[in-house]
Amino acid sequence: MIVEKDETVPVRSSDDVVRVRREVRAFAVGAGFSLVDQTKIVTAASEIARNTVDYGGGGTLRLETVRLGMRRGVRLTFADRGPGIPDVKLALTDGYTSGSGLGLGLSGAKRLSSEFDIKSTPGEGTVVTIVRWK
Amino acid sequence: MAKKFESTLPTLIDKHQKQLLDGWLAQQRSSGAWTAEDEGDTKSQSTRFLAELRKGTAAGQSEDIQAREWAGVRELLEEVSRARALRGFTPSQTATFVFSLKEPLFTALREEVGKDAQRLADEVWGATLLLDKLGLYTTELFLKSRDAVIARQQAELLELSTPVVQLWESILAVPLIGTLDSARTQVVMENLLQEIVETGAEIAIIDITGVPTVDTLVAQHLLKTISAARLMGADCIISGIRPQIAQTIVHLGVDLSVTSKATMADAFELALRRVGKTVVDRVKRAPSPAE
Amino acid sequence: MEQIPILKIGDCLLVSIQVDMHDRLAMSLQDDLTAKIVATRARGVMIDISALEVVDSFIGRMLNNIAAMSRVLDAATVVVGMQPAVAITLVELGLALTGVRTALNVDKGLALIRRLIDGEEGGLDRREG
Numbered sequence: 001m002i003v004e005k006d007e008t009v010p011v012r013s014s015d016d017v018v019r020v021r022r023e024v025r026a027f028a029v030g031a032g033f034s035l036v037d038q039t040k041i042v043t044a045a046s047e048i049a050r051n052t053v054d055y056g057g058g059g060t061l062r063l064e065t066v067r068l069g070m071r072r073g074v075r076l077t078f079a080d081r082g083p084g085i086p087d088v089k090l091a092l093t094d095g096y097t098s099g100s101g102l103g104l105g106l107s108g109a110k111r112l113s114s115e116f117d118i119k120s121t122p123g124e125g126t127v128v129t130i131v132r133w134k
Numbered sequence: 135m136a137k138k139f140e141s142t143l144p145t146l147i148d149k150h151q152k153q154l155l156d157g158w159l160a161q162q163r164s165s166g167a168w169t170a171e172d173e174g175d176t177k178s179q180s181t182r183f184l185a186e187l188r189k190g191t192a193a194g195q196s197e198d199i200q201a202r203e204w205a206g207v208r209e210l211l212e213e214v215s216r217a218r219a220l221r222g223f224t225p226s227q228t229a230t231f232v233f234s235l236k237e238p239l240f241t242a243l244r245e246e247v248g249k250d251a252q253r254l255a256d257e258v259w260g261a262t263l264l265l266d267k268l269g270l271y272t273t274e275l276f277l278k279s280r281d282a283v284i285a286r287q288q289a290e291l292l293e294l295s296t297p298v299v300q301l302w303e304s305i306l307a308v309p310l311i312g313t314l315d316s317a318r319t320q321v322v323m324e325n326l327l328q329e330i331v332e333t334g335a336e337i338a339i340i341d342i343t344g345v346p347t348v349d350t351l352v353a354q355h356l357l358k359t360i361s362a363a364r365l366m367g368a369d370c371i372i373s374g375i376r377p378q379i380a381q382t383i384v385h386l387g388v389d390l391s392v393t394s395k396a397t398m399a400d401a402f403e404l405a406l407r408r409v410g411k412t413v414v415d416r417v418k419r420a421p422s423p424a425e
Numbered sequence: 426m427e428q429i430p431i432l433k434i435g436d437c438l439l440v441s442i443q444v445d446m447h448d449r450l451a452m453s454l455q456d457d458l459t460a461k462i463v464a465t466r467a468r469g470v471m472i473d474i475s476a477l478e479v480v481d482s483f484i485g486r487m488l489n490n491i492a493a494m495s496r497v498l499d500a501a502t503v504v505v506g507m508q509p510a511v512a513i514t515l516v517e518l519g520l521a522l523t524g525v526r527t528a529l530n531v532d533k534g535l536a537l538i539r540r541l542i543d544g545e546e547g548g549l550d551r552r553e554g
Contacts, residue, residue: 014448021445021479036324039479039510043518046481050448070281105482108518320513327509334529358516365512367505367528367537 005065012058020049027063041132044112047105048078056080073133084122143191150242157238196264215275225276232269296322298329305405306335311344319355323362330366337405343374353388373401429454437469443476451487459494469538475506485520492524501541505534
Protein backbone atom coordinates (compact mmCIF):
# COMPACT_ATOMS: atom_id res chain seq x y z
CA MET A 1 0.00 0.00 0.00
CA ILE A 2 1.30 3.42 -0.93
CA VAL A 3 0.56 6.42 1.25
CA GLU A 4 0.19 9.58 -0.77
CA LYS A 5 -0.87 12.20 1.76
CA ASP A 6 -0.49 12.20 5.52
CA GLU A 7 -1.80 14.59 8.18
CA THR A 8 -2.48 14.41 11.89
CA VAL A 9 -5.01 16.54 13.79
CA PRO A 10 -5.97 16.69 17.47
CA VAL A 11 -9.35 15.34 18.56
CA ARG A 12 -9.89 16.76 22.02
CA SER A 13 -13.06 18.82 22.06
CA SER A 14 -16.38 19.02 20.31
CA ASP A 15 -14.96 21.87 18.22
CA ASP A 16 -12.30 19.42 17.06
CA VAL A 17 -15.06 17.03 15.99
CA VAL A 18 -16.35 19.73 13.65
CA ARG A 19 -12.83 20.26 12.38
CA VAL A 20 -12.40 16.52 11.84
CA ARG A 21 -15.45 16.51 9.59
CA ARG A 22 -13.96 19.32 7.53
CA GLU A 23 -10.53 17.73 7.22
CA VAL A 24 -11.91 14.30 6.31
CA ARG A 25 -14.16 15.92 3.72
CA ALA A 26 -11.14 17.62 2.16
CA PHE A 27 -9.22 14.33 2.01
CA ALA A 28 -12.19 12.51 0.51
CA VAL A 29 -12.63 15.19 -2.13
CA GLY A 30 -8.93 15.03 -2.89
CA ALA A 31 -9.14 11.27 -3.36
CA GLY A 32 -11.88 11.75 -5.94
CA PHE A 33 -14.73 10.26 -3.89
CA SER A 34 -18.34 10.66 -5.06
CA LEU A 35 -20.56 12.88 -2.91
CA VAL A 36 -22.23 9.87 -1.29
CA ASP A 37 -18.90 8.22 -0.47
CA GLN A 38 -17.58 11.51 0.93
CA THR A 39 -20.62 11.80 3.18
CA LYS A 40 -20.23 8.24 4.39
CA ILE A 41 -16.64 8.57 5.46
CA VAL A 42 -17.18 12.00 7.00
CA THR A 43 -20.11 10.65 8.99
CA ALA A 44 -18.12 7.60 10.10
CA ALA A 45 -15.28 9.89 11.17
CA SER A 46 -17.71 12.07 13.09
CA GLU A 47 -18.94 9.05 15.03
CA ILE A 48 -15.49 7.83 15.97
CA ALA A 49 -14.20 11.31 16.72
CA ARG A 50 -17.00 11.91 19.13
CA ASN A 51 -16.21 8.60 20.84
CA THR A 52 -12.59 9.60 21.11
CA VAL A 53 -13.56 12.85 22.81
CA ASP A 54 -16.37 11.57 25.01
CA TYR A 55 -14.98 8.21 26.07
CA GLY A 56 -11.34 8.24 25.15
CA GLY A 57 -10.42 11.42 26.93
CA GLY A 58 -9.31 12.97 23.68
CA GLY A 59 -6.71 11.83 21.18
CA THR A 60 -5.50 12.26 17.62
CA LEU A 61 -6.63 11.49 14.09
CA ARG A 62 -4.22 10.55 11.35
CA LEU A 63 -5.56 11.09 7.84
CA GLU A 64 -3.93 9.32 4.90
CA THR A 65 -4.69 9.00 1.22
CA VAL A 66 -3.71 5.49 0.22
CA ARG A 67 -3.29 3.55 -2.99
CA LEU A 68 -3.35 -0.22 -3.43
CA GLY A 69 -2.79 -1.21 -7.03
CA MET A 70 -5.49 0.57 -9.00
CA ARG A 71 -7.61 1.45 -5.97
CA ARG A 72 -7.46 4.70 -4.17
CA GLY A 73 -8.81 5.32 -0.70
CA VAL A 74 -8.68 7.29 2.51
CA ARG A 75 -7.46 5.77 5.77
CA LEU A 76 -8.29 7.29 9.14
CA THR A 77 -6.61 6.25 12.36
CA PHE A 78 -8.09 7.48 15.64
CA ALA A 79 -5.95 6.95 18.70
CA ASP A 80 -6.51 7.79 22.33
CA ARG A 81 -4.94 6.91 25.67
CA GLY A 82 -8.22 6.60 27.46
CA PRO A 83 -9.64 3.84 29.64
CA GLY A 84 -10.05 1.50 26.66
CA ILE A 85 -13.06 -0.61 25.81
CA PRO A 86 -13.41 -3.73 27.95
CA ASP A 87 -15.77 -5.57 25.64
CA VAL A 88 -15.14 -4.58 22.04
CA LYS A 89 -17.62 -7.09 20.68
CA LEU A 90 -20.36 -5.62 22.81
CA ALA A 91 -19.44 -2.12 21.73
CA LEU A 92 -19.87 -3.15 18.13
CA THR A 93 -23.38 -4.50 18.53
CA ASP A 94 -26.29 -2.43 17.49
CA GLY A 95 -27.33 -0.60 20.60
CA TYR A 96 -28.19 2.19 18.28
CA THR A 97 -31.68 3.45 18.50
CA SER A 98 -32.01 2.56 22.16
CA GLY A 99 -29.86 5.60 22.76
CA SER A 100 -27.72 4.25 25.54
CA GLY A 101 -24.40 2.58 26.13
CA LEU A 102 -20.79 2.99 25.24
CA GLY A 103 -19.28 3.16 21.76
CA LEU A 104 -22.55 3.46 19.88
CA GLY A 105 -20.89 5.23 17.03
CA LEU A 106 -18.57 2.33 16.32
CA SER A 107 -21.04 -0.09 14.77
CA GLY A 108 -22.36 2.67 12.56
CA ALA A 109 -18.89 3.73 11.52
CA LYS A 110 -18.10 0.12 10.67
CA ARG A 111 -21.14 -0.11 8.41
CA LEU A 112 -20.10 3.04 6.59
CA SER A 113 -16.53 1.90 5.95
CA SER A 114 -14.91 -0.52 3.53
CA GLU A 115 -12.53 -1.72 6.25
CA PHE A 116 -12.73 -1.34 10.01
CA ASP A 117 -10.28 -2.31 12.70
CA ILE A 118 -10.25 -1.66 16.42
CA LYS A 119 -7.61 -2.44 19.02
CA SER A 120 -8.35 -1.56 22.60
CA THR A 121 -6.53 -2.35 25.81
CA PRO A 122 -8.29 -1.49 29.07
CA GLY A 123 -6.18 1.05 30.93
CA GLU A 124 -4.05 1.89 27.93
CA GLY A 125 -6.21 3.22 25.18
CA THR A 126 -7.91 2.55 21.88
CA VAL A 127 -6.96 2.70 18.22
CA VAL A 128 -9.68 2.65 15.59
CA THR A 129 -8.71 2.46 11.93
CA ILE A 130 -11.12 2.77 9.04
CA VAL A 131 -10.52 2.73 5.30
CA ARG A 132 -12.94 3.75 2.61
CA TRP A 133 -11.99 2.80 -0.95
CA LYS A 134 -13.14 4.83 -3.90
CA MET B 135 24.45 -2.84 -12.32
CA ALA B 136 25.21 0.65 -13.44
CA LYS B 137 26.42 1.22 -16.94
CA LYS B 138 30.12 1.66 -16.78
CA PHE B 139 30.57 3.19 -20.19
CA GLU B 140 28.72 5.60 -22.40
CA SER B 141 26.38 3.82 -24.73
CA THR B 142 26.89 4.10 -28.45
CA LEU B 143 23.15 4.24 -28.94
CA PRO B 144 22.78 8.02 -29.21
CA THR B 145 25.46 8.22 -31.89
CA LEU B 146 24.08 5.14 -33.56
CA ILE B 147 20.61 6.56 -33.80
CA ASP B 148 21.97 9.81 -35.19
CA LYS B 149 24.05 8.11 -37.84
CA HIS B 150 21.72 5.34 -38.90
CA GLN B 151 18.30 6.80 -38.29
CA LYS B 152 16.79 6.12 -41.69
CA GLN B 153 18.16 2.62 -41.80
CA LEU B 154 16.92 1.87 -38.27
CA LEU B 155 13.49 3.27 -39.03
CA ASP B 156 13.09 1.36 -42.27
CA GLY B 157 14.33 -1.88 -40.75
CA TRP B 158 12.11 -1.43 -37.73
CA LEU B 159 8.98 -0.65 -39.72
CA ALA B 160 9.65 -3.70 -41.89
CA GLN B 161 9.98 -5.85 -38.77
CA GLN B 162 6.75 -4.48 -37.34
CA ARG B 163 4.90 -5.08 -40.56
CA SER B 164 6.11 -8.64 -40.93
CA SER B 165 5.27 -9.52 -37.35
CA GLY B 166 1.71 -8.35 -37.92
CA ALA B 167 1.97 -5.55 -35.43
CA TRP B 168 0.37 -3.13 -37.77
CA THR B 169 -1.67 -3.07 -40.93
CA ALA B 170 -1.72 -0.76 -43.92
CA GLU B 171 -4.23 1.62 -42.45
CA ASP B 172 -2.03 2.28 -39.43
CA GLU B 173 0.96 3.15 -41.57
CA GLY B 174 0.93 6.88 -41.00
CA ASP B 175 0.53 6.62 -37.24
CA THR B 176 3.07 3.85 -36.85
CA LYS B 177 5.64 5.71 -38.90
CA SER B 178 5.29 8.88 -36.86
CA GLN B 179 5.25 6.97 -33.56
CA SER B 180 8.35 5.03 -34.51
CA THR B 181 10.21 8.16 -35.60
CA ARG B 182 9.35 9.87 -32.35
CA PHE B 183 10.35 6.80 -30.36
CA LEU B 184 13.79 6.78 -31.89
CA ALA B 185 14.18 10.45 -31.08
CA GLU B 186 13.08 9.94 -27.48
CA LEU B 187 15.23 6.83 -27.15
CA ARG B 188 18.20 8.84 -28.32
CA LYS B 189 17.48 11.47 -25.68
CA GLY B 190 17.02 8.89 -22.94
CA THR B 191 20.19 6.98 -23.69
CA ALA B 192 22.19 10.20 -24.05
CA ALA B 193 21.24 11.13 -20.49
CA GLY B 194 23.49 8.35 -19.23
CA GLN B 195 21.49 5.81 -17.30
CA SER B 196 19.23 3.07 -18.57
CA GLU B 197 18.65 1.19 -15.32
CA ASP B 198 15.64 3.08 -14.10
CA ILE B 199 13.13 3.87 -16.83
CA GLN B 200 10.89 5.57 -14.29
CA ALA B 201 13.43 8.36 -13.90
CA ARG B 202 12.86 11.82 -15.30
CA GLU B 203 15.13 11.44 -18.32
CA TRP B 204 12.89 8.68 -19.64
CA ALA B 205 9.65 10.66 -19.30
CA GLY B 206 9.52 11.39 -23.02
CA VAL B 207 9.77 7.71 -23.90
CA ARG B 208 7.18 6.76 -21.30
CA GLU B 209 4.72 9.34 -22.57
CA LEU B 210 5.10 8.13 -26.11
CA LEU B 211 4.62 4.52 -25.05
CA GLU B 212 1.50 5.55 -23.11
CA GLU B 213 0.14 7.11 -26.27
CA VAL B 214 0.92 4.03 -28.37
CA SER B 215 -0.54 1.69 -25.76
CA ARG B 216 -3.75 3.60 -25.34
CA ALA B 217 -4.31 3.94 -29.06
CA ARG B 218 -3.73 0.25 -29.65
CA ALA B 219 -5.90 -0.86 -26.74
CA LEU B 220 -8.75 1.14 -28.18
CA ARG B 221 -8.17 -0.34 -31.63
CA GLY B 222 -8.42 -3.85 -30.25
CA PHE B 223 -4.79 -4.87 -30.51
CA THR B 224 -3.51 -7.62 -28.21
CA PRO B 225 -0.93 -6.83 -25.51
CA SER B 226 1.67 -8.81 -27.49
CA GLN B 227 1.07 -6.88 -30.66
CA THR B 228 1.50 -3.67 -28.70
CA ALA B 229 4.70 -4.82 -26.99
CA THR B 230 6.05 -5.93 -30.36
CA PHE B 231 6.23 -2.26 -31.20
CA VAL B 232 9.25 -2.10 -28.90
CA PHE B 233 10.67 -5.59 -29.28
CA SER B 234 10.81 -5.51 -33.05
CA LEU B 235 13.37 -2.69 -32.81
CA LYS B 236 15.92 -5.19 -31.51
CA GLU B 237 16.92 -6.76 -34.82
CA PRO B 238 17.54 -3.59 -36.80
CA LEU B 239 19.28 -2.11 -33.75
CA PHE B 240 21.64 -5.06 -33.34
CA THR B 241 22.38 -5.01 -37.05
CA ALA B 242 23.35 -1.36 -36.81
CA LEU B 243 25.42 -2.05 -33.68
CA ARG B 244 27.34 -4.81 -35.48
CA GLU B 245 28.15 -2.39 -38.28
CA GLU B 246 29.26 0.29 -35.85
CA VAL B 247 31.29 -1.57 -33.19
CA GLY B 248 31.49 -5.05 -34.70
CA LYS B 249 35.30 -5.02 -34.67
CA ASP B 250 35.43 -4.81 -30.86
CA ALA B 251 33.79 -8.05 -29.69
CA GLN B 252 33.66 -7.15 -26.01
CA ARG B 253 32.23 -3.75 -26.81
CA LEU B 254 29.64 -5.26 -29.10
CA ALA B 255 28.61 -7.80 -26.45
CA ASP B 256 28.21 -5.06 -23.82
CA GLU B 257 26.22 -2.80 -26.11
CA VAL B 258 23.90 -5.58 -27.27
CA TRP B 259 23.36 -6.68 -23.68
CA GLY B 260 22.61 -3.12 -22.55
CA ALA B 261 20.26 -2.53 -25.45
CA THR B 262 18.44 -5.80 -24.80
CA LEU B 263 17.90 -4.98 -21.13
CA LEU B 264 16.62 -1.55 -22.02
CA LEU B 265 14.25 -2.65 -24.74
CA ASP B 266 12.96 -5.50 -22.57
CA LYS B 267 12.11 -3.04 -19.82
CA LEU B 268 10.39 -0.70 -22.23
CA GLY B 269 8.47 -3.56 -23.86
CA LEU B 270 7.22 -4.81 -20.52
CA TYR B 271 6.27 -1.27 -19.56
CA THR B 272 4.14 -1.12 -22.68
CA THR B 273 2.34 -4.30 -21.66
CA GLU B 274 1.63 -2.92 -18.21
CA LEU B 275 0.22 0.27 -19.67
CA PHE B 276 -1.94 -1.70 -22.04
CA LEU B 277 -3.46 -3.71 -19.23
CA LYS B 278 -4.04 -0.59 -17.18
CA SER B 279 -6.01 1.11 -19.95
CA ARG B 280 -7.99 -2.03 -20.61
CA ASP B 281 -8.91 -2.28 -16.94
CA ALA B 282 -9.98 1.34 -16.99
CA VAL B 283 -12.22 0.76 -20.01
CA ILE B 284 -13.81 -2.27 -18.35
CA ALA B 285 -14.42 -0.36 -15.15
CA ARG B 286 -16.05 2.47 -17.05
CA GLN B 287 -18.26 0.09 -18.99
CA GLN B 288 -19.33 -1.66 -15.81
CA ALA B 289 -20.32 1.64 -14.27
CA GLU B 290 -22.27 2.65 -17.36
CA LEU B 291 -24.08 -0.68 -17.40
CA LEU B 292 -25.07 -0.27 -13.79
CA GLU B 293 -26.38 3.22 -14.48
CA LEU B 294 -28.37 2.19 -17.53
CA SER B 295 -30.00 -0.80 -15.88
CA THR B 296 -31.61 1.24 -13.13
CA PRO B 297 -33.79 3.90 -14.74
CA VAL B 298 -36.30 5.97 -12.81
CA VAL B 299 -39.40 7.00 -14.74
CA GLN B 300 -41.94 9.67 -13.98
CA LEU B 301 -45.43 8.22 -14.43
CA TRP B 302 -47.30 11.35 -13.50
CA GLU B 303 -46.83 14.53 -11.61
CA SER B 304 -45.56 13.49 -8.18
CA ILE B 305 -45.38 9.81 -9.07
CA LEU B 306 -42.18 7.97 -9.96
CA ALA B 307 -41.64 4.35 -10.97
CA VAL B 308 -38.48 2.31 -10.49
CA PRO B 309 -38.61 -0.94 -12.49
CA LEU B 310 -35.95 -3.23 -11.05
CA ILE B 311 -34.53 -5.80 -13.43
CA GLY B 312 -32.22 -8.49 -12.17
CA THR B 313 -30.82 -9.20 -8.76
CA LEU B 314 -30.72 -6.46 -6.20
CA ASP B 315 -27.25 -6.57 -4.67
CA SER B 316 -25.62 -3.86 -2.59
CA ALA B 317 -23.88 -2.18 -5.53
CA ARG B 318 -27.15 -2.03 -7.45
CA THR B 319 -29.01 -0.78 -4.39
CA GLN B 320 -26.61 2.13 -4.06
CA VAL B 321 -27.21 3.15 -7.67
CA VAL B 322 -30.98 2.72 -7.32
CA MET B 323 -31.05 4.88 -4.20
CA GLU B 324 -28.93 7.57 -5.77
CA ASN B 325 -30.98 7.67 -8.97
CA LEU B 326 -34.31 7.55 -7.15
CA LEU B 327 -33.44 10.25 -4.64
CA GLN B 328 -32.06 12.47 -7.38
CA GLU B 329 -35.32 12.14 -9.30
CA ILE B 330 -37.34 12.86 -6.17
CA VAL B 331 -35.43 16.08 -5.74
CA GLU B 332 -35.79 17.06 -9.38
CA THR B 333 -39.47 16.23 -9.78
CA GLY B 334 -40.71 16.82 -6.24
CA ALA B 335 -42.30 13.37 -6.36
CA GLU B 336 -44.22 12.21 -3.32
CA ILE B 337 -44.74 8.60 -4.35
CA ALA B 338 -42.27 6.08 -5.74
CA ILE B 339 -43.51 2.78 -7.13
CA ILE B 340 -40.79 0.14 -6.90
CA ASP B 341 -41.60 -2.66 -9.29
CA ILE B 342 -39.92 -5.97 -8.55
CA THR B 343 -41.45 -8.03 -11.36
CA GLY B 344 -37.97 -8.39 -12.83
CA VAL B 345 -36.31 -9.43 -9.59
CA PRO B 346 -35.92 -13.22 -9.72
CA THR B 347 -35.69 -13.98 -6.01
CA VAL B 348 -36.39 -12.13 -2.83
CA ASP B 349 -34.36 -13.40 0.08
CA THR B 350 -33.43 -11.70 3.34
CA LEU B 351 -30.65 -9.69 1.72
CA VAL B 352 -32.81 -8.46 -1.14
CA ALA B 353 -35.52 -7.57 1.37
CA GLN B 354 -32.97 -5.58 3.37
CA HIS B 355 -31.90 -3.73 0.26
CA LEU B 356 -35.52 -2.95 -0.55
CA LEU B 357 -36.08 -1.71 2.97
CA LYS B 358 -33.05 0.57 2.70
CA THR B 359 -34.34 2.04 -0.52
CA ILE B 360 -37.78 2.59 0.97
CA SER B 361 -36.32 4.26 4.06
CA ALA B 362 -34.12 6.52 1.98
CA ALA B 363 -37.05 7.63 -0.16
CA ARG B 364 -39.09 8.30 2.96
CA LEU B 365 -36.38 10.51 4.39
CA MET B 366 -36.80 12.61 1.27
CA GLY B 367 -40.51 12.89 1.92
CA ALA B 368 -41.67 10.28 -0.59
CA ASP B 369 -43.76 7.23 0.21
CA CYS B 370 -43.16 3.96 -1.57
CA ILE B 371 -45.46 1.34 -3.03
CA ILE B 372 -44.05 -1.99 -4.11
CA SER B 373 -45.55 -3.64 -7.16
CA GLY B 374 -44.91 -6.84 -9.06
CA ILE B 375 -45.30 -9.12 -6.08
CA ARG B 376 -45.64 -12.59 -7.57
CA PRO B 377 -47.39 -15.28 -5.51
CA GLN B 378 -44.09 -17.05 -4.75
CA ILE B 379 -42.52 -13.79 -3.65
CA ALA B 380 -45.46 -13.09 -1.37
CA GLN B 381 -45.00 -16.51 0.18
CA THR B 382 -41.28 -16.01 0.64
CA ILE B 383 -41.80 -12.65 2.28
CA VAL B 384 -44.27 -14.06 4.77
CA HIS B 385 -42.07 -17.10 5.33
CA LEU B 386 -39.02 -14.93 6.03
CA GLY B 387 -41.03 -12.79 8.38
CA VAL B 388 -39.96 -9.67 6.56
CA ASP B 389 -41.95 -6.56 7.29
CA LEU B 390 -41.57 -4.15 4.44
CA SER B 391 -44.10 -1.86 6.18
CA VAL B 392 -45.22 -0.47 2.90
CA THR B 393 -48.24 -1.06 0.71
CA SER B 394 -47.60 -3.64 -1.95
CA LYS B 395 -49.58 -4.51 -5.03
CA ALA B 396 -49.45 -7.37 -7.51
CA THR B 397 -49.25 -5.19 -10.59
CA MET B 398 -47.81 -1.81 -11.53
CA ALA B 399 -51.27 -0.84 -12.79
CA ASP B 400 -52.78 -1.37 -9.35
CA ALA B 401 -49.94 0.51 -7.76
CA PHE B 402 -50.34 3.40 -10.17
CA GLU B 403 -54.06 3.58 -9.49
CA LEU B 404 -53.40 3.69 -5.77
CA ALA B 405 -50.72 6.32 -6.22
CA LEU B 406 -53.07 8.53 -8.22
CA ARG B 407 -55.66 8.27 -5.49
CA ARG B 408 -53.11 9.19 -2.85
CA VAL B 409 -52.11 12.34 -4.67
CA GLY B 410 -55.76 13.24 -5.06
CA LYS B 411 -56.37 12.37 -8.68
CA THR B 412 -59.15 10.33 -10.28
CA VAL B 413 -59.40 8.86 -13.75
CA VAL B 414 -62.70 9.56 -15.52
CA ASP B 415 -64.12 8.55 -18.87
CA ARG B 416 -64.25 11.31 -21.44
CA VAL B 417 -67.83 12.34 -22.23
CA LYS B 418 -68.74 11.22 -25.77
CA ARG B 419 -70.41 13.95 -27.82
CA ALA B 420 -73.68 12.78 -29.42
CA PRO B 421 -73.25 12.81 -33.25
CA SER B 422 -74.92 15.88 -34.80
CA PRO B 423 -77.41 15.30 -37.65
CA ALA B 424 -74.86 16.46 -40.26
CA GLU B 425 -72.28 13.74 -39.36
CA MET C 426 -22.30 31.83 22.27
CA GLU C 427 -23.96 31.64 18.91
CA GLN C 428 -27.57 30.62 18.69
CA ILE C 429 -29.61 29.14 15.89
CA PRO C 430 -32.51 31.47 15.07
CA ILE C 431 -36.04 30.15 15.54
CA LEU C 432 -38.76 31.87 13.53
CA LYS C 433 -42.46 31.88 14.21
CA ILE C 434 -44.85 31.49 11.27
CA GLY C 435 -48.41 31.45 12.46
CA ASP C 436 -48.72 28.57 14.88
CA CYS C 437 -45.51 26.96 13.64
CA LEU C 438 -41.86 27.35 14.50
CA LEU C 439 -39.25 27.21 11.76
CA VAL C 440 -35.61 26.41 12.39
CA SER C 441 -33.09 26.53 9.59
CA ILE C 442 -29.78 24.88 10.45
CA GLN C 443 -27.12 26.56 8.36
CA VAL C 444 -23.96 25.59 10.18
CA ASP C 445 -22.10 22.43 10.94
CA MET C 446 -23.07 22.36 14.60
CA HIS C 447 -20.79 21.33 17.39
CA ASP C 448 -22.43 19.32 20.14
CA ARG C 449 -23.05 22.20 22.58
CA LEU C 450 -24.86 24.17 19.90
CA ALA C 451 -27.05 21.18 19.06
CA MET C 452 -27.95 20.74 22.70
CA SER C 453 -28.81 24.38 23.18
CA LEU C 454 -30.99 24.26 20.05
CA GLN C 455 -32.89 21.39 21.57
CA ASP C 456 -33.45 23.39 24.77
CA ASP C 457 -34.33 26.64 22.98
CA LEU C 458 -36.83 24.91 20.75
CA THR C 459 -38.59 23.14 23.56
CA ALA C 460 -38.84 26.37 25.53
CA LYS C 461 -40.21 28.22 22.52
CA ILE C 462 -42.83 25.57 21.75
CA VAL C 463 -44.19 26.08 25.26
CA ALA C 464 -43.89 29.86 25.11
CA THR C 465 -45.65 30.25 21.76
CA ARG C 466 -47.98 27.24 22.14
CA ALA C 467 -46.80 26.17 18.68
CA ARG C 468 -48.62 23.28 17.02
CA GLY C 469 -45.91 22.54 14.50
CA VAL C 470 -42.12 22.55 14.32
CA MET C 471 -40.30 22.57 11.01
CA ILE C 472 -36.57 21.89 10.91
CA ASP C 473 -34.86 22.76 7.65
CA ILE C 474 -31.70 20.72 7.22
CA SER C 475 -31.11 21.46 3.56
CA ALA C 476 -27.74 23.01 4.41
CA LEU C 477 -26.54 20.07 6.47
CA GLU C 478 -24.03 17.96 4.60
CA VAL C 479 -23.58 15.54 7.47
CA VAL C 480 -26.14 14.11 9.85
CA ASP C 481 -24.52 11.70 12.26
CA SER C 482 -26.02 9.74 15.15
CA PHE C 483 -25.73 12.70 17.49
CA ILE C 484 -27.72 15.02 15.25
CA GLY C 485 -30.09 12.16 14.49
CA ARG C 486 -30.72 11.68 18.20
CA MET C 487 -31.21 15.43 18.57
CA LEU C 488 -33.91 15.34 15.89
CA ASN C 489 -35.57 12.37 17.54
CA ASN C 490 -35.47 14.15 20.90
CA ILE C 491 -36.99 17.29 19.49
CA ALA C 492 -39.76 15.25 17.87
CA ALA C 493 -40.41 13.37 21.09
CA MET C 494 -40.52 16.53 23.16
CA SER C 495 -42.84 18.34 20.78
CA ARG C 496 -45.08 15.30 20.70
CA VAL C 497 -45.46 15.57 24.45
CA LEU C 498 -46.28 19.23 23.94
CA ASP C 499 -48.86 18.29 21.29
CA ALA C 500 -46.90 19.69 18.37
CA ALA C 501 -45.89 17.96 15.14
CA THR C 502 -42.29 17.89 13.92
CA VAL C 503 -41.36 17.85 10.26
CA VAL C 504 -37.80 17.70 8.98
CA VAL C 505 -37.34 19.11 5.49
CA GLY C 506 -34.67 19.31 2.84
CA MET C 507 -32.53 16.32 3.66
CA GLN C 508 -29.79 16.00 1.03
CA PRO C 509 -29.82 12.71 -0.93
CA ALA C 510 -26.27 11.81 0.13
CA VAL C 511 -27.25 12.37 3.74
CA ALA C 512 -30.38 10.21 3.40
CA ILE C 513 -28.40 7.36 1.86
CA THR C 514 -25.77 7.61 4.59
CA LEU C 515 -28.34 7.69 7.38
CA VAL C 516 -29.98 4.57 6.02
CA GLU C 517 -26.60 2.83 5.83
CA LEU C 518 -25.77 4.05 9.34
CA GLY C 519 -28.91 2.35 10.53
CA LEU C 520 -30.28 5.30 12.41
CA ALA C 521 -34.06 5.42 12.35
CA LEU C 522 -35.71 8.80 12.73
CA THR C 523 -38.67 7.90 14.88
CA GLY C 524 -41.59 10.22 15.29
CA VAL C 525 -40.09 12.51 12.68
CA ARG C 526 -42.03 13.17 9.50
CA THR C 527 -40.06 14.33 6.49
CA ALA C 528 -40.78 16.46 3.46
CA LEU C 529 -38.75 17.47 0.46
CA ASN C 530 -38.77 21.22 1.06
CA VAL C 531 -40.22 24.04 3.16
CA ASP C 532 -43.38 24.40 1.03
CA LYS C 533 -44.27 20.74 1.23
CA GLY C 534 -43.25 20.72 4.87
CA LEU C 535 -45.67 23.50 5.75
CA ALA C 536 -48.44 21.74 3.82
CA LEU C 537 -47.69 18.53 5.70
CA ILE C 538 -47.73 20.25 9.08
CA ARG C 539 -51.04 21.80 8.16
CA ARG C 540 -52.45 18.35 7.36
CA LEU C 541 -51.01 16.87 10.53
CA ILE C 542 -52.40 19.61 12.74
CA ASP C 543 -55.77 19.48 11.07
CA GLY C 544 -55.85 15.74 11.64
CA GLU C 545 -56.01 14.61 7.99
CA GLU C 546 -52.95 12.38 8.03
CA GLY C 547 -54.11 10.29 10.92
CA GLY C 548 -52.88 12.99 13.25
CA LEU C 549 -49.71 12.91 15.21
CA ASP C 550 -50.02 9.28 16.19
CA ARG C 551 -48.71 7.88 12.95
CA ARG C 552 -45.06 7.05 13.39
CA GLU C 553 -42.56 7.31 10.57
CA GLY C 554 -39.24 5.53 10.53
